[in-house]
Amino acid sequence: MLTRIYKEDKDALKEYLMSRTQDLSTDVLVTVSNIIQDVKENKDEACLKYTQQFDKVSLDTMEVSQEEWDAQILKCDDSFVEAMKLAKKNIEDFHKLQKQNGYLLQKEKGIYLGQRVLSLEAVGIYVPGGRAQYPSSVLMNALPAKIAGVQNVVMVTPPDKNGTIHPNIAYAAKLAGVDKIYKIGGAQAIAALAYGTQTIDRVDKIVGPGNIYVAAAKKLVYGTVDIDMIAGPSEILVVADEKANAEYVAADLLSQAEHDPMASAILLTTNEELLDLVNQELLKQSAVLPKKEIVEQSLKNYGKAIVCDSVEECISISNEIAPEHLELMIQNPMEHLQEVKNAGSIFLGYYTCESIGDYFGGTNHVLPTSGTARFSSALSVDSFIKKSSYLYYSKQAIEAYGKYIETIASEEHLQAHANAAKVRVK
Amino acid sequence: MLTRIYKEDKDALKEYLMSRTQDLSTDVLVTVSNIIQDVKENKDEACLKYTQQFDKVSLDTMEVSQEEWDAQILKCDDSFVEAMKLAKKNIEDFHKLQKQNGYLLQKEKGIYLGQRVLSLEAVGIYVPGGRAQYPSSVLMNALPAKIAGVQNVVMVTPPDKNGTIHPNIAYAAKLAGVDKIYKIGGAQAIAALAYGTQTIDRVDKIVGPGNIYVAAAKKLVYGTVDIDMIAGPSEILVVADEKANAEYVAADLLSQAEHDPMASAILLTTNEELLDLVNQELLKQSAVLPKKEIVEQSLKNYGKAIVCDSVEECISISNEIAPEHLELMIQNPMEHLQEVKNAGSIFLGYYTCESIGDYFGGTNHVLPTSGTARFSSALSVDSFIKKSSYLYYSKQAIEAYGKYIETIASEEHLQAHANAAKVRVK
Incomplete structure (x- = not known):
C-alpha cells in the first residue's frame, strides 16, 4: 500500500x-582495510585464504579455465540463451552511438591543439555470487567497456560451494566478450583488482554491484583505481x-x-x-x-x-x-x-x-540513485574512456604570444612560469 | 639538481x-565536519561568523554587489586585461568542440530509445583568496561550465582584509560570465554551496582548488553535490x-x-x-x-x-x-x-x-595528478553535463518482446520484474 x-x-x-x-560503519571499514592490506602484501596466498574462509571452498587457482567456462555454459537453458542474444544486440546498438572521437584544432600557422579519446586498458567487473546471480548485470557492465575498446575486461565472482560459477554468469561473460574470469569475491577481489596478484593483473577501473564489504573496498581503493558509483x-x-x-x-x-x-x-x-x-x-x-x-x-x-x-x-x-x-x-x-x-x-x-x-x-540499467541524477549519469561507453589534450606552438608562435603568458604568470607571482616563455622569446 | x-x-x-x-587527518575532518554541520543549520549566520573568525573581516552581506565588482575591475592593468581576453578566446575555441549532442535510435515500428545531454543547473567555483590569486583558474573552471550551458555559475572566494576581492579575480569572473560572487572561503564556503543558505543557493557541483580544509569539505559533501577531482x-x-x-x-x-x-x-x-x-x-x-x-x-x-x-x-x-x-x-x-x-x-x-x-x-589546466591520468581526464565541458536515457515500447512491441523479459527476469528470480511485462502481454 x-x-x-x-x-x-x-x-x-x-x-x-x-x-x-547508509554510512559505512567503522567496523566494516577496519575489516575491509585489513583484508586489502593483506592482499596487497600476500597476493594470491591471501586471496585463496579468504576464499576458503568466506566461501568455504579450497581452490588451487582462481582462474576459470576455458574448459570449465565452456562446460558451465552448456548447462544454460535455450530460451535464456536466445533472450540474452537479443538483449546483447539491443544494448550494443544503443551504446555504440556513445563512441566519441578526438579532435584537432588548427588555429593558425604554427599552432595546433587537440583532444584524444583513449580507452582504459584494463577493467574489472565485480559480479555477486551465490543465489543472487544477475547475468543482465554482466552485459550492462561489460558491453560498454568492450565498445569503448578496453582490451582487457576481467570478471571476478565468488565461487559457489562446488568451487565453480553459475552457468548463466558464465554464458553472459562469454556473450559480452569478457576476457578472463576469476573465482574470487568480497573485499579480497576488489583488492586483487586494484593492486594485482600473481594471477590477477591490476586494472584501471572496477565496476559492478556488491554487498557492503565490496562497496567499502571500492571506496577505499578509489584513487589507486577508478570505480563506478556506489549504488x-x-x-x-x-x-x-x-x-x-x-x-x-x-x-x-x-x-x-x-x-x-x-x-x-x-x-x-x-x-x-x-x-x-x-x-x-x-x-x-x-x-x-x-x-x-x-x-x-x-x-x-x-x-x-x-x-x-x-x-x-x-x-x-x-x-x-x-x-x-x-x-x-x-x-x-x-x-x-x-x-x-x-x-x-x-x-x-x-x-x-x-x-x-x-x-x-x-539502455543501461546501472543508474544514478539517491538524487544523484541531478549531476550524474548512467554507466556508458564514457565510463571506460579518458581524454588527453595536446598543444603545439612553433618558435614563431611562442615569439608572437609569449609576452601574454609572461603577463598573466607575473600577475600570479609565478616567475618560473613566465621564464619558461621568456627563455624561448629572447 | x-x-x-x-x-x-x-x-x-x-x-x-x-x-x-596525503590522507586527511582526523583533526581536519572533525573540524571541517563541525563547520559543515553549523552552516547546514545556521546558514548565513554561521557563514558570517566563520568569515569573521578566519578572515578577520566583518561583513554585512557575502554577495559582491555590481558596484563593488565593477569598481575592482577598474583597478586591473591594461596589459593583463588584453592577455586575459586573448586567453579567453583560445580557451573557448578549444572547449566549444567538446559540446555533445543527444541521439535518438528508432529500432523498428513502436520502439525508440535515446540519450539526452543536459547541462547541470548550478555550479559553484571555489577560488582561493589572499596573496595567491589565480585569475587563470577562474577562466579554466568557469568557461567550460558556461559552454556546457550551466545557467547559474557562482564563485566563492574569501574576502581580503579590506573586505573585498582581488581586482584580477573580479575581472576574470566577469570575463568568464560568472553570474554571482560571494565573499566566503574555507570549509564554510563549500558547505554553503552544498546545502544553500538564505543568500547562497545550493549548487549541483563544486569545482576549483583550495587548501586542505577546502579539500576535506569537498570530500565530505560529495554525494550531496558532485565535486571535481581533489588535485x-x-x-x-x-x-x-x-x-x-x-x-x-x-x-x-x-x-x-x-x-x-x-x-x-x-x-x-x-x-x-x-x-x-x-x-x-x-x-x-x-x-x-x-x-x-x-x-x-x-x-x-x-x-x-x-x-x-x-x-x-x-x-x-x-x-x-x-x-x-x-x-x-x-x-x-x-x-x-x-x-x-x-x-x-x-x-x-x-x-x-x-x-x-x-x-x-x-587546453584546460585542471588535470589529473598522482597517476590518475591512467583513468581520468582534464576538466572539460563533459564535467558540467549529465546524460539521461529514455525508452519507448508500444503495445505491439511489448507483446512481441515481453516473453524475453520474462525469461531473463525469471532466471534472476525477480518475479515482479517478469510480471511487469506479463500484465501487458496477456
Missing part, C-alpha cells in the same frame, strides 16, 4: 529518501495521468519494491481515484510474489503517493527527487520529456515497463 | 611519487632527445617545481650529457627565482632523471608514471603521440612550454 502524502511535504519526502544512504537502494517514480492503467502501475512499482526493503516506489498522479485502484492492485499482485515480505517492507517504508494538479506539477516534483527510474505513464510522453531535468532513465508511455530497460531494451 | 636514478628503479620512483598524496601536487615530466635545449628543459622543470615543495619534476632523456647541462641550468635559473626555496625543496625531493635508450622507452616509462603534464621535447613529436597512453596534457616539441597551457593556449 502506498501512503498518501501532500505536496507541501515533498521536501520532507526528499530528505527521507536521501536518508537511506544506493533502487528507486522508481511513476507519473500517471487519468488514462493510466492501475494494474500496470502497480506491477511496475512492485518490480522495484522487490529488490530491497529499502527500495522506494513513488506514484505522482493527477488522478486521485487511481491511487485507490493502484493500492488494490498492489495488495492483489504482491500476495503471490515470492519476495512478498521484502515488497511489504519496502512499500510500508518507502511507498508514497502524491496527487497533483497537472502532469507538469508531477514532473516538477520528480525533478526535485531526481529518481533512478522515471516512468511517464501519460499520453504524449515525448511532449513532456523536455520538462524532465533530473532522472537516470526514463520510460515513456503506458507500455514501457521499467523492466524492459533492466534486461532488454538497450 | 635532478637526482639520476636507473631504469630498474622506475617502480620505486612510481611508488615514491604516489606516496605524496595532488603538480607534476611535470619532460621527455628530451639529443636536440633538446637544456635551458628550455630547465625552465620548464622549474615552472612546476615553484608550485609546491611536493611538486615533481622528472626528466627522461636519451642524451646522458643533457642531464649535466640541465643541472647547470637549474642552478643558474633557480638562483634568481622569487620562490627559490620552494624550488630547491621540490627538486631535492622529487626532481629525478632517467637516461633511456630511446624515445620509445622514455614514453613507455612515462606511461607508467601517468604524469599530469608531459612535454615531448623531441623531433617529430606528432609521430610519437600515439605511443602516449597516460598523461593529463601533452606539450609537443621544443617550443611548447607547459605554461602556455596554464594560461593561454586553450
